Amino acid sequence: MTPPDESQSAPDASPQVLVATELCKSYGEVVAVDHVSFSVGRGEIVGLLGPNGAGKTTTINMILGVLEPDSGSVQIEGVDLAAHRSRALERTNFAAVYAPLPGNLTVFQNLRIFGLIYGVENLAGRIAASLEQFDLVRFRDVRCGALSSGEQTRVSLAKAMLNSPRLLLLDEPTASLDPAAARDVRASVREFATRGERGVLWTSHNMYETEAVCDRVLFLSRGKILLEGQPKTLLRQHGMATLEDLFIAVAREPLTLEGHRQ
């Protein structure tokens, strides 16, 4: 329980911000994630796609350190999550529709608390910039529970980017947003990924959005990665017109697509 001395575990200059290796997780007899390996490079947005129950959220939870894999490892910028959890998670942040920030605190209070926990430098300035970026200035002192679902999503995104994480995990970040707000968020995430040494893992059920945002996609089904590659290349390889067609094929006939990782 006492924090270990992590001063000896300097991160390497890994070309990948995330390396997940042979992740496995079962709940009793149910195999949720089955030997999943993938990486996210710097400046890259990787889409983690798949039907409901495919294992996307389980995978994200393992990367966030809130779910321990049965086997396998997660490295964030070369820092092993199991061995140096706190140090690895300092470089990470996330937003998910199923994890809204406490509704009984205001937008500012939530951002301040999480900013302190993540050790954000010049916190007041970062909060002000985040409020501006996500059009939340007028909601600064409004309790999050009083906001619309779209506004709450924007607050979650502001929290997720507050510490300028090297690895940003976004689980259906635009699910409750109107088209205009969703477009702004996509632009923000794209700008976030290309600005520095950062990578983004993104899940979405909106295939048009995925095609527009992601540099690379992973199709997950029944806990396994069936397909991996650039959206356009995958469409060409499988003779599909759209990513949605490919998604439906993966969801309905996963066995015919097994072993097609690039």
Place this chain on the structure above:
Amino acid sequence: MMRWRRTAAIALRYFYLLRGSPARIVPLFAWVGIDIVLWGFISRYLNTMANRGFNFVPALLGAVLLWDFLIRIMQGVTMAFFEDVWSRNFLNIFATPLYIVEYLGGLVLSSIATSTVGLLVMLLLATTFFGLSFAAYGLVLVQFLFALFLFGIALGVFASAVVLRLGPAAEWFIWPIPALLSPFAGVFYPLSTLPEWMQGISRLLPPAYVFEGVRSIVSGRAASGAALTWGATLAALYLVLACWFFARTYRHAVRTGLIARYSAESLS
């Protein structure tokens, strides 16, 4: 390395919640205030009935004040923890770099702040209206408060771990804990009043040493320094065990996926 800024963030969260919520502020002093008033009058009445020379105020009212202090400390920890339960905040909190020791430190800081309010209100009422004088206890009062503080924190951390393990509905196991312990703690009567088997349990409880000490002082004898030191040592041991139990429960919750899906209450 433990970072105090993270611990302070957890305490700050509770401060924000208190600041904007009369429903959270009033219970900090209302119930303990009522207890002091009630037992103040009972003590005053007993003084009129009993032999002249014995003062029930330090014996009964002082004991109630110390017992309520213990309860406030425990509830200070559990209430701060429950805020994360009620707002379904585990995923956000535990996906951060926060260490468990930093999180627990934040709960303890929150408890110190809230129980201090309760203690001050109790002291004000007990001294102003019922003439309770802490000079009667002397410096040993610090030892009383220290042992009760440690044990209250231990109970709060243990109770939080139980709720983490069993789910939100288990909070109803937590509220009666002080009531279950009070017969063994000998708040109002000497431990010799209890049957042997109950005394055996009492000897394992730090408050029992405190309240025996209170009665010794009220009877004109000195409180046993060795007994109080043993009580505080026991309390410190329980605190270590409670923190270990919380950390173990947390690891179980991470292994089973309960942290991520806490509302399901059990996934194993």
